[in-house]
Amino acid sequence: MSQPDVELSQQAHPPRPSAIAGYEDWPAYVQKHPRHQAASASAQELADALGVPSLSGVLGVPTEPSVPSGPEMPDAPAAPPSPDLTVHWEETYDGVTTSQLSWQLGFGPRTTGWLIRPAGAAGPLPGILALHCHGGNKFGGADRLVELPESHPSAEKARTGHYDGHALATDIARRGFAVLAHDTFAWGSRRFNLDVPPWRTASALEARQAQWREDGVAASDADVYNAAAGFHEDTVAKTAGLLGTSLAGMVAHDDLAALEILAGLPDVDQDRLGCIGFSGGGGRSLTLAALSPRIRSYVVTCMMTTFQSLLPAHLDAHSWLLQTPGLWRLGDWPELTARSAASRLLVQYALADELFPEDGMRQAHTILESLHPPGTYTGSFWPGGHVFTSGMQEEALDFLAATLHHPSSTAESSISRHSTSS
Template sequence: MKRDSDAPLSGRDLRGIEGLAELVRPDPFSSLAADRIPGALSDVLGVPDLTVPVAVTEGETWTRDGVDGVHLRWNVGFGPDTDAWLLRPAGDASTLPGALAMHCHSDVKFYGKEKIADGPGEVAPAVRVLRSEAYGDRAWTNELARSGMAVLVHDVFGWGSRRASVDTMPQRSERYARLRLAEAAARGDELGESAAYEIHAAPHEDAMAKTLGLLGTSWGGVVVREDLLAIDVLAGRPGVAAGGVTVLGMSGGGARAALASALSDNVRAVGIMSMMSTFDAMVDGYVHEHTWMMLNPHIGRAGEWPDIAAARAPRPLFVGYATADDLFSVAGMRAADTRLRERYRDAGAEGSYRACWVDAPHSFGTEMQDAFLAWHRDVIAAL
């Protein structure tokens, strides 16, 4: 498989290091055979050891808008417990296929699972704003549960119940946060708890990335470890069908789905929404728009995003592309689509990859959601 372009790398994100980029640019990422990508990916991410006992406890239960929910909690071996919600169609006690729904990044770390799922409480104003912009005003995981799935949605390292407390953040990032907070106060802005927290969390992501690298891991490595644990939690729950679970998410959640799918044998289908491009297309002003969780150091030595997403072909894969997405170029999306089709053709499974193109900004809106649900019903019925 050939690289998208043999032209020298150039772009806004490479100003001043164009020559270096050509010297260190890996040989075509796609030259790696699919069966080599998971091992290479695990190595470059520095995925921490998974062999920790996970004891799941159950808490509050509720029924809301046609969905039964139960609060689950477990510890991943460090830090605060992971909070999660398991959602099912109300009153349905049958064995159902499972789905792990992954929340986005969206520069909102105060909340995790609440961004994409309705639980027992009220929806926070900040979450309502995010959903209106990114999810068509839907709690799409509840929609997935109502379609006949057992859906687990959990907080992951850095978000919600797993977020860092401000008093643990380093002085350098806190100096920047205090300047931002002082500017907001001078403007007369009244920041709530969650908005103030995001000002602290933004510079802390860079600081944490350095520390994780020093420890031999990465944002993506720590996050995918927690997602792999959650996959196994869901697959082992009573009332969840054997044969693996679906993993899906939008933006940062889509990156998480791609990484987890590549590294897990316990996945049956994958949905990646508004998170797909070749790397060459990202260096023209897109790299610094994205989280460390998506662009981990050395990830290019394992493969580009379409190579990672297709690493387990012929596993069914749905990718949603938003043509007005300002975080990815259309050229990069179309190049990724071409590479995914090549990967699935090489696996003898062209029909197992579905591309959905919508005229929308960076989002997983109702049109894309409905397309995914229809595709997913057909996939589950065929398995």
């Protein structure tokens, strides 16, 4: 083909933009790190179903051991070598010291996280991984959980709409914990570059922007990005499936890496680690606890039901974080908690939750009661919709304090006053 013909062809068929901009190195990473090696056979089944890539050689994490063939082994592994983290700034105010950190995983953009500790507290402290929700807000990530000198309007909006105005991670730190809140895969600092949207995303975004113009809506940069990211999540899920992983599996990979960072900090007690999350963050909390024996106690808020109850009307309300193809073959959603070595679990249900039918939540509660010995599972039902209310947060923080500050005590006595009747 002559040069003029090539130029004409390029004009007629311009090259399409990358469908995974910012993550072009993602496929090679997954091929090089094929599968996370869990500490038990049951956790390995979940890792395989989600397609969680291995952390071997990432952030100083040593080569992972093979899955034991004998009984399940709940003991946490030794702390890995400290990763090469960057501390960007540190400030103390209102009783807590907040540090902005970042680290580079083996692919994609650099991860931003915040470490929040009680000011002047002597370690080692129990550690909590605070897991942000989906919230339809991928422009931001963990910043919605942290009190910062200057918060982006998207973080303020998320706090107001989903967390009753509270900065969850900062509030947990005020209860005597070292808390790490990080942006996970596809959110915040780890978001995809959609400045030039791929073909399907661009088409859907154009329609949304036309509707905004017709309605007189002045969309912010965050609004535009979140609209594009909502459409683009299908492309991310398709790419993940092609690579033998899943959106939930990639998010779990980032969460496992953050947990290793938290466990390796010098003022954190690696034997007293927990996690907490609301909505999509609650699903992340359950998954992380099932995949890592480091987690001793965890909270799942507004993210518990049976898979059957989502059919046929409620499935459309949920993202690919919950809807990993084939996951049901391992058992129902509440049954996945039996794969965790954690000794304590709190699940909080909102009776008027728009995303889950009440009968599904109550069925899940019954399953959880049958799976876990008395005193290890606590389920509480609250009025209201899909919001992590102040009362629910108080209950959750009491639970974490009772199970990680004083693990020999019973958490029910300290939290039952907040729970409504089931």
